[in-house]
Amino acid sequence: MNSYLASLLPEALLVDLPEIDTQHEEIFDRIETLKTACFESSYVPIDEFHSLLELFEQHFATEERLAEEAALDFVEHTKVHRDTLRILRKALGEVISGAHDAHSFLRYSEYWFERHISDDDKLFVAALHAHRHKRSHKRRPAADAFSSAQA
Numbered sequence: 001m002n003s004y005l006a007s008l009l010p011e012a013l014l015v016d017l018p019e020i021d022t023q024h025e026e027i028f029d030r031i032e033t034l035k036t037a038c039f040e041s042s043y044v045p046i047d048e049f050h051s052l053l054e055l056f057e058q059h060f061a062t063e064e065r066l067a068e069e070a071a072l073d074f075v076e077h078t079k080v081h082r083d084t085l086r087i088l089r090k091a092l093g094e095v096i097s098g099a100h101d102a103h104s105f106l107r108y109s110e111y112w113f114e115r116h117i118s119d120d121d122k123l124f125v126a127a128l129h130a131h132r133h134k135r136s137h138k139r140r141p142a143a144d145a146f147s148s149a150q151a
Contacts, residue, residue: 008032013117015125020066023059024117030055031110038102049092049102052109056085063124070131077120084112 008028014021030052037045060081067074088109094100 013114015117015122017125017128019062020059020121020125023055023062024113024121027052027055027059027113028110031106031113035103035106038106044095044102046096049095049105053085053088053092056088060085063121066128067124070128072124072127072131074124077124080116080120084116 009021009025013024015024030048034045034048034052037043037048060078064074064078064081067077091100091105091108095102095105
């Protein structure tokens with residue numbers, strides 16, 4: 001595993017792809033910052049909540065780009081991303097209108113994201129690593145592959 005040091009991202013949620021791990025950490029940091037800003041207060045920093053959704057969008061776009069570059073089937077994972085963004089936007093609208101509290105929104109976001117990393121992103125990154133490994137072996141000349149197998 002890389003020497004990635006995460007302050008809020010538990011080691012169990014690291015996926016061993018620095019770009020993705022960094023984005024995961026940034027999202028968890030933003031959620032924690034929002035929890036602190038809203039703690040025992042009715043104050044809801046709307047722009048910061050929208051910025052959290054933008055972080056999710058950027059992260060999902062990164063995963064989708066990586067999958068496309070590797071020619072991986074990512075249709076179902078992309079559908080999960082789209083559905084999640086729709087649900088989070090709706091839920092944020094309810095927070096803004098006062099129908100739901102900010103803490104519930106943040107707890108849901110955090111729980112969903114932890115589950116998504118464990119259940120979906122780890123599988124995606126494993127497939128990505130397997131694809132890259134397979135591709136790198138195809139590029140090696142036969143003599144190099146043979147000599148490394150003999151070592």
